[in-house]
Amino acid sequence: xxxxxxxxxxxxxxxxxxxxxxxxxxxxxxxxxxxxxxxxxxxxxxxxxxxxxxxxxxxxxxxxxxxxxxxxxxxxxxxxxxxxxxxxxxxxxxxxxxxxxxxxxxxxxxxxxxxxxxxxxxxxxxxxxxxxxxxxxxxxxxxxxxxxxxx
Numbered sequence: 624x625x626x627x628x629x630x631x632x633x634x635x636x637x638x639x640x641x642x643x644x645x646x647x648x649x650x651x652x653x654x655x656x657x658x659x660x661x662x663x664x665x666x667x668x669x670x671x672x673x674x675x676x677x678x679x680x681x682x683x684x685x686x687x688x689x690x691x692x693x694x695x696x697x698x699x700x701x702x703x704x705x706x707x708x709x710x711x712x713x714x715x716x717x718x719x720x721x722x723x724x725x726x727x728x729x730x731x732x733x734x735x736x737x738x739x740x741x742x743x744x745x746x747x748x749x750x751x752x753x754x755x756x757x758x759x760x761x762x763x764x765x766x767x768x769x770x771x772x773x774x
Contacts, residue, residue, distance in 0.1 A: 627700035644691035665760035686720035687713035712737035726769030
């Protein structure tokens with residue numbers, strides 16, 4: 624199997640276990656992440672290490688129990704990099720959520736988000752060392768009511 628194909632399989636397993644609702648399995652992080660993994664998204668900031676990522680995901684999944692993201696189209700691989708587009712969202716029905724870069728949500732706000740993004744993964748020796756993403760953070764922040772619009 625080619626290195627690119629192996630890397631795409633690693634990212635597919637990560638995405639299906641970490642970001643989807645149906646197969647959510649936080650233990651996959653310990654299996655697939657390097658000990659010095661870096662994750663960075665506009666809505667989540669810069670996270671370093673498996674524990675920081677698991678802590679963020681647990682808070683996020685508690686706040687948005689139906690949170691679900693899925694890959695759109697094919698993953699693209701080149702050497703150590705895998706890139707994928709995704710879509711998804713969920714409804715805030717859990718505890719107060721203050722992990723947002725602008726504002727926070729009171730308990731059970733009922734606010735729903737749905738947005739898209741792209742992620743770039745870097746893999747070394749079968750472990751994910753980076754997940755860097757860009758999402759439509761402004762759209763999500765407007766949907767959550769933490770950023771005002773001119774409307």
